[in-house]
Amino acid sequence: MKQSVVEVQQYFRISGMVAVGAMLFGGCVGSVNGPGGDDSDDNGSSKPPPPVVDDNGNVIGVKPTFSCDNGAVPASVGLRKLTTTQYRNTLRDLIGVAFNGDNTEAMGVWSALSAGLAKYPTEERERVPQDLHGSYRQLDQDLQQAHVDVGYEIAAAAASKMVEGARLGKLVGGCATDSNTGNDAACIDDFIKGFGERALRRPLETDEVAFYRGFYGTSNAIDPLAFTDLIAGFLTAPQFLYMVEHGDRAIPNKADLFGLSNFELASRLSYHFTQSMPDADLWAAAKAGTLTSEGEYEKQVDRLMDDPRARKASQEFFTDYLKVEDLPALEAANDKKDFKALAGDLAVTNMLRQNMIDDAVEMFQYYTWEKGGSVDDVLKSELSFARTSDLAKVYNVEPWDGQSDPPALPGGERPGFLTRAAFLSTDQATTRPIMKGVFIRTSVLCDEIPPPPPGASNAPVDTTNGTTREAVEAITEQASSACAGCHQTLINGLGFATENYDALGRHRSEEVLFSDEGKERLRLEVNTRAIPRVFEDDEREVSGPGELMARIAESGKVQACMARNYFRFTFARWEDAEGADNCALERLRKTVDGGGGLKDMLRTVALSTEFKSRKFAQ
Numbered sequence: 001m002k003q004s005v006v007e008v009q010q011y012f013r014i015s016g017m018v019a020v021g022a023m024l025f026g027g028c029v030g031s032v033n034g035p036g037g038d039d040s041d042d043n044g045s046s047k048p049p050p051p052v053v054d055d056n057g058n059v060i061g062v063k064p065t066f067s068c069d070n071g072a073v074p075a076s077v078g079l080r081k082l083t084t085t086q087y088r089n090t091l092r093d094l095i096g097v098a099f100n101g102d103n104t105e106a107m108g109v110w111s112a113l114s115a116g117l118a119k120y121p122t123e124e125r126e127r128v129p130q131d132l133h134g135s136y137r138q139l140d141q142d143l144q145q146a147h148v149d150v151g152y153e154i155a156a157a158a159a160s161k162m163v164e165g166a167r168l169g170k171l172v173g174g175c176a177t178d179s180n181t182g183n184d185a186a187c188i189d190d191f192i193k194g195f196g197e198r199a200l201r202r203p204l205e206t207d208e209v210a211f212y213r214g215f216y217g218t219s220n221a222i223d224p225l226a227f228t229d230l231i232a233g234f235l236t237a238p239q240f241l242y243m244v245e246h247g248d249r250a251i252p253n254k255a256d257l258f259g260l261s262n263f264e265l266a267s268r269l270s271y272h273f274t275q276s277m278p279d280a281d282l283w284a285a286a287k288a289g290t291l292t293s294e295g296e297y298e299k300q301v302d303r304l305m306d307d308p309r310a311r312k313a314s315q316e317f318f319t320d321y322l323k324v325e326d327l328p329a330l331e332a333a334n335d336k337k338d339f340k341a342l343a344g345d346l347a348v349t350n351m352l353r354q355n356m357i358d359d360a361v362e363m364f365q366y367y368t369w370e371k372g373g374s375v376d377d378v379l380k381s382e383l384s385f386a387r388t389s390d391l392a393k394v395y396n397v398e399p400w401d402g403q404s405d406p407p408a409l410p411g412g413e414r415p416g417f418l419t420r421a422a423f424l425s426t427d428q429a430t431t432r433p434i435m436k437g438v439f440i441r442t443s444v445l446c447d448e449i450p451p452p453p454p455g456a457s458n459a460p461v462d463t464t465n466g467t468t469r470e471a472v473e474a475i476t477e478q479a480s481s482a483c484a485g486c487h488q489t490l491i492n493g494l495g496f497a498t499e500n501y502d503a504l505g506r507h508r509s510e511e512v513l514f515s516d517e518g519k520e521r522l523r524l525e526v527n528t529r530a531i532p533r534v535f536e537d538d539e540r541e542v543s544g545p546g547e548l549m550a551r552i553a554e555s556g557k558v559q560a561c562m563a564r565n566y567f568r569f570t571f572a573r574w575e576d577a578e579g580a581d582n583c584a585l586e587r588l589r590k591t592v593d594g595g596g597g598l599k600d601m602l603r604t605v606a607l608s609t610e611f612k613s614r615k616f617a618q
Contacts, residue, residue, distance in 0.1 A: 052554055054540060061535025063556030066563075066582035066589060073257050074580045076614040077572050080243040081141050082271075084122045085316070087151075087241070089276035091158065097198050098162065098171055105170055109161040116154040121146045125320055130574055131442075136320045138572040147241075155235035162231055163224040176222045185220040189213065192230065200239040201277060202263040203287075243267055245614055259613050262286040269300060272570065272606060274309040275316075301606045305599070311369055314602065317569045318364040321562075322417075323443060324357040328427035330504075337518030338429040342503060347390060353425075355391040356505070360422040362387075366406065368598040375559050375592050379416045379549045382409045394421055394505050413507050416549040418444070419498060421505025428460050429514055430468045431503050433495030434476070434487070440494040444552065445534065446561035449490055453482040467511045467524045469499050493532040497548040500528050556593055562601070563588035570605050584610040 051059045082090060091113070096106040121144050125134030162171055169177035175187035192212050197203045204212070215233035216226045234240060247258025260268060266278040266286035278286065282300055290296040304310060319325065331350045333339040339348075346352075362385040367373025373381075383406040386392040392399040395414065397407045417423070418440065426432050441447045461471035472495075476487035502508050513522040528544040534555045542548045552558050563585050567575055575581040584605070590596075591604045605611055 050556070052535065052538075052556070054538070060538040060540075061555060063593070064560040064589075065556075066560070066586040067579060068583040068586045069579065070583060071253070072580040072583065073254050073615055074584065074610050075573070075576060076616075077141070080572055081143065082241055082243065083137060083140075083275075084120055086271055086275050087120065088117055089274075090240075091154070091235070093276050093279075094199060095158065095162065098195055099167075100170075102170060105167055109158060109167075112161050113154055113158055116150060116157055119146070119150045120154065121150070125323075125325075128574060133323065133326065135574075136569050136572070137316070138320075138569055139574075141572070151241065152232075152236055155232040156228070158235060159228040159231035163227045168222075168224055168227065172222075172227065181221070184222050187222065188216055188220065188230075191227075192216075195231070196234055198277070198283075199234040200237060201267050202239075202261075243271065247614060247616065251609075251613055254613075256615050256617055257613055258616060259292070262289050262291040265291050265297070265612060268611065269304060269606065272611075273301075273304040273313055273602075274307055275313050276309070297612075298607065301603060305603060310602075311365060314368060315361055315365060317566065318361045319357070320569065321443075321565050322360055322364070322422070323439070324360050324422045327353055327357060327422055327425060329353065330425060330427055333427040336429065338514040338516055339427070339503075341514045341518035341520070342429045342512070346393060346504060346506075348504065349390070351388075352390045355386065355388045356420070356422040356425060358387070359385045359391055360417060360420050363417055363420070364598065368602070372597040372599055374595070374597050375562060376553050378598075379418075379553045379558065380546075381417070382411070382413075382415050383407065384409050391421060396507070410507070412546060415546045418549065419501065419545050424498065424501045424503070424505040426503045429503060430460055430463055430511075431499060431501070433469060433472055433499060434491055435495070436498060437491035437493070437495030440552075441490050444561060445555070445557040446564055447490065447557070449486060456483065463513050463522075467499075467513075467526060469496055469527060489533050489536070493530040494534075494548070496530040497528050497532055497542055498545050499526045500544060559593035560585075560589045562592055566601055566605060570611070581610070584608050 049062045049065045052061045052063060054060050092106075092110055095109050096103070099105045099109075123137035123140035125137055126139035127134050128139070161167075172187060172191050175183045175190075189209065192209055193204055196208070196212060200208075212230060212233060215230040217223075217229070219226065238244065245260060245264045247264070248261040249259045251257040251259055263286045266282045270276060270278040270282055281303065282291075285291045285296055285300055291300065329350065330348050330353045334343070334348055363381060363383075364378055366383075366385060367377045367381070371377065384392065384395050384397045385400055385406055386395055386397065387400050387402055389399055395409055397409060400406045414420070418436075423436065423439070424431070426435075438449060441449055461468060461475060463471050466474075472487075472492060475481070476483040476492060478484060481487075499511075500508060502511070508526060510523045511526050512520060513524070515521050529541055530548075531539055531541050532548055532551060533539070534551045534557065538551065540551070542551060564575060566588060567581065567585055575585060587604055587608060588601055591600050592598070596604075
């Protein structure tokens with residue numbers, strides 16, 4: 001039953017209720033954007049979550065929020081491994097620092113490591129019960145034997161090259177090549193302290209200096225082979241390969257929670273924004289002990305956000321968040337005659353697939369970094385970010401040069417990121433409205449869909465006598481079907497609203513159906529009218545993708561969902577189902593749903609207490 005805004009507000013005042021539980025859709029679990037979803041201020045007090053109303057003032061849902069308990073202590077990842085990207089970047093940058101910015105020598109060493117680095121294992125989007133399709137590579141903490149074996153090979157090769165010939169003197173200093181043997185012992189110890197602190201990303205303790213001196217051996221003579229062993233020891237150290245954190249001060253009234261030290265903060269900030277070790281400015285702030293001061297910390301956050309490398313880090317987030325790499329290998333589908341007939345004069349190649357992926361990610365990057373845009377912008381944008389002629393042909397625009405303003409798409413034809421080819425294309429001649437609906441429901445709205453019943457098929461539907469939509473409706477929406485409850489309320493409506501694009505993302509008003517031999521057999525008008533039910537009680541019909549994007553934007557669900565996803569990417573773990581992470585989630589949600597832009601979201605998380613501290617379980 002629908003209620004007016006006044007009735008809902010009165011109910012909140014009378015009952016004191018500040019959250020709406022999970023919604024039920026005919027036996028299917030709906031929104032999970034709780035728990036407890038209130039709109040807590042910084043002091044933990046609660047406000048009623050804002051309702052969403054239709055044109056008649058009827059409440060059709062409540063914006064999801066997160067109930068903040070300021071006394072809760074969030075969990076922390078035990079020991080976080082550097083990702084492959086972070087490992088490569090750190091090794092490259094450390095070599096550069098070791099040679100004091102001598103790019104010729106640094107690149108000479110780095111280029112010799114390419115074969116080994118190619119064998120170093122890469123992360124996969126971690127499949128977890130909450131996301132069986134894979135979430136974030138940052139969550140993949142699996143340690144393989146190849147990490148150990150290949151990592152040792154790379155360390156040995158790098159160390160050998162770094163001390164080769166005249167490089168030893170440039171690496172260690174003149175004391176390693178002069179005729180004075182009396183300064184050799186101090187020369188070795190100074191190198192251990194200087195190179196060691198940058199490799200381990202903190203100053204070495206006295207006993208650690210002695211430990212790494214053992215890698216060199218008992219001799220005080222300058223020996224390139226001994227330096228090779230010493231450097232390899234640093235490059236295989238746990239403190240080099242992992243983000244090792246101890247904290248240096250207890251947080252008042254927070255059991256087992258400790259603030260990070262200056263050097264630990266420097267590493268967190270650096271790896272979050274640049275995917276590498278701290279640079280000279282950040283390292284200097286850590287050594288000066290000023291990074292734990294609020295002013296210096298904010299200054300460093302803003303400086304790193306202006307670093308071009310921050311864009312590459314956010315690119316990884318958007319790539320995983322949008323799951324664009326799930327786009328099938330389109331080129332292989334050219335063997336199917338019906339697919340080939342659908343493609344027509346469009347050259348469907350693996351490069352086109354990559355261009356589709358780049359286009360989708362570029363939209364988010366553009367609104368994050370160039371325009372300071374919001375979630376609304378990416379939901380409603382009618383600009384093209386296709387840089388190549390093949391994808392520009394799909395969109396019927398000129399390619400974007402990446403320098404001037406992006407070209408406008410044909411008016412009203414393709415609003416928002418969900419109308420871009422990466423989210424529409426398939427490796428068959430027909431569209432996949434079910435897959436589109438599932439993606440929007442689970443990845444964009446963060447709602448849950450129960451597993452399909454036994455015997456459910458993922459095979460293409462039979463379009464012998466009708467459109468793809470009609471075939472899907474016939475199979476999934478019959479009253480007697482076990483699929484009907486979820487498909488009618490959670491999936492189909494979201495997918496049907498974008499049926500005005502074909503299986504390669506081209507705009508259309510008719511669906512052209514082909515025989516297996518590639519002969520055209522039917523042309524049927526597409527129907528994009530649907531009831532997407534972004535909220536359970538929202539029975540408003542949409543006419544197509546534009547109105548669908550508006551429904552999604554007004555719901556607040558996409559903003560809360562993005563907050564969840566950026567939290568997962570940042571902290572390399574799934575949020576606490578019991579709500580211990582809700583304070584951080586609510587700050588992120590408020591940022592993107594309160595007029596803030598996507599770039600503001602990145603800054604908000606770095607300034608949060610949760611980012612600057614960690615829990616040590618007793």
